Amino acid sequence: MSPLDREQGEEDAPRPDLGHTRFRVLYDESILRVYRYVSRALAPHLVDADDLVAEIYLVAWRRIDDVPPPPEDLLWLLGVARNVVAHHRRSMARRRRVQDRLVRERPVHESDVEVSSDVLDAVRHLPHREREAIHLVVWEGLSTEDAAKVIGCSPNAVRIRVHRARRRLSDRLRINDPIADRDLSASALNWELP
C-alpha cells in the first residue's frame, strides 16, 4: 500500500460496508420508529418525510462509530432525527416568504394526512418545548428519562414540560385531567415549602 493509499484509507475508515453490517440491522430495527417520529414532526405535510429519513440514516452512517449499543441506539437515532427535523424547519422558514406567495394555489399533496382535530390543534398551540415533550412521551411512548436523552435535558425538565402541556391541553379542551391537576412541587421535585 502506497502512502497515498494509506492516507485515503484512513479518511475512508469510518465508512461501513452498508450491505451486511450492523448498520443494516440498525436500519431494519429502527425504520418504523424513526419514520413515525418524522411523520409526527412534519404532519400534516409529509412530502419530505422520505428525504429526511434518508438524511437521518446518512448521518448515522457517517457517525456509525458514535452509535451506542441497543437500546440506546434508538434514542441516539431519535436525537439525530430531532436535529435533522429542526434543521429542515429552519430551512423551510427561510423559504417561507417564497412559499407564502404560492400557498393559495398549493394543491394538497397525496401524502398529506388529515389532522385537523381539536386535540391536534391544541397540541400545535403548545410552546415548542412542551409540544416536543408530548410528542416523545405520549406518542413515541418514551419514558421521561429516555425523552430527556433525546432532547438533551434533565428528566425533571421533561416532567415539567409534560405537566405544563397537560394542564394547557386540559384547559383548552375543557376536560379534567387528574395528572395535570396534580401539584408537582413538593414531592416530585424535592422542594420544601413551609
Place this chain on the structure above:
Amino acid sequence: MTDLDTLLKSADPARDVAVPAPGSMHAERIWARVNECSSQSPHLHRARWLVVPVVLAAAVAIALLFVGVASSPLGGRPNSAPVALRRLALVASVQPALTLTGHQYLHSSYDASVQATLSTVGSNPTPWPSATVSATIDQWSDLGTVTCTQATLGSATFSSSGAKAAWTSSGLLDQPSPATTSSCSSAGTVASLNRGDSGAINISSLPVDPSVLARELTDGTTGITRVDQPMDQSLAGLDAAFQRAVLLLAEPTVGATPQFWSALLRAMSTFPGITLLGTETTHSGATGLAFAGENDSVQAVVVLSPSTGALLEARNIDVYSFLSLYNNLLTSFLPAAEKFSGGGVSAAFQWLDPIGTPSVVDSVPAAVGQVPLAPSATIDVTMKPGTTQPEVKALLDDTSSQLKGTTTITGIGDALHLELTLNGPADQVNAAVKALRASSIVASVVVFTS
C-alpha cells in the same frame, strides 16, 4: 389512562401514515437513497459543498492579488481558511488574558440586528410575521449565573410590504415601547430548568491543545452546556463544530489564556468545510477576515480581526446569553393590552458586532436592574378563570414587594398561566409562594427548583 391520554392517542399524527415496514419496497427505496449517497467518496461528497466556497475563495485570492485590500500584520496574504486561521492564531497568542473575581462583572457592548418571528400573540396564532430590529446592547455577566442585559431597540423593519402587513395584522407595534429594555436573569440557580444560559462562561478548563479542543468542539463534549447544545441548532449539521467555536467567540467568556484563543483558531483551521470568504467590512465599519461554516441553509459567519484574531462580527447565530433580550424584544413590540399575555417569538442575530473590548466592573448600574439573589424558584401560577390583567398586575406587584431581591417574569404562557422566577432569600421566597397560594385569584401554584 386519563381522558386526555385517550384523546392524545387518538390524535396521533402518525396514526394513519403509511409507515415503511422493514424489507418493504418503501423501506428499500429509502435504503437505496442512503446507499446511493453514502457510496460517494467523502471527497466527492464534500466537493459538492465546496463548489461555491472554492469559487469564492478563488475570487478573493484574485481580488487580494490585484486590489491588495488585505493587509495582514504578518506580511502575508492568507489564501485559504486553514492558512488564514493559523496565521491569526499566531497574533491571537499575544492577547492579554481577562480575569474576573467573584464580585465583579464582565461588561460587554454590542451593536446588533435581530431577526424576530412571532408564532403567537397572546394565545392567538399569527401568520408568522417577521421583522428585523436593530439593537444597541450592554451586557453584564458574573462568574456564576447572572447576566444583566440592557438594550435600546430600533423600529421594526420589514423585508416587504407583505411582511409589514402580516406584522400589523397580528396587532404588533412597529415602534418599540419601551425602546430601552433591561433585565437581569439568574437562570442557573434552578438547575433543572436551565442549561446554564446566564453568566460568563469560564473556559479556563478547556484544553489548549488544538487537536483536543477540535475534537471536543466536534463531539460537543466541552462540558459547557451552552456550547455543547447550542440553541435551535442542528447538531447533525456539518458545521456544528464551527458554530460551537463561534459561540465561544461571541459569548461573554472569562478565564481564557492567550494560548486558548490561539488553540481555538488552530482548532477551527482543522474543521472540514470552513471557508475563507475574504476581507469584509462589518456593519460597525471594521475590516477583517470572514470565515463561513459548511451549511446548506443558514450559514454562520465570523469576521475576525486581522491584527488580534478577535471577533469583529458574527452572523446568523443564536446566543444563549441574549435570551432575555429576545424576550424583552417581544414585549416591546406587543401592544399594551397584550403585555401580560405575551406570545411566542423565535429570534436570532442576523449580525452581532462586539463594540470595544470587554471590561471588568464592580457593579451593574442601578438603572439596569437589581442583580438576582440566590436561591431562586421558578413558579407556575394558574389564575382562576375570569381574572383580569389589572388583578394579575396587582398580584405581581404584591409578590415583588415581599422580596428584597427581584421578581422576574421569565415567560408567560397565556392569560391564565404565569411563569415567575423569584429571587431572594429562601424565607422570603417561601413567604411569597405562600401568599400566592392564598390569593383569591390564584387557582394553583406549582414550584420548581433543583
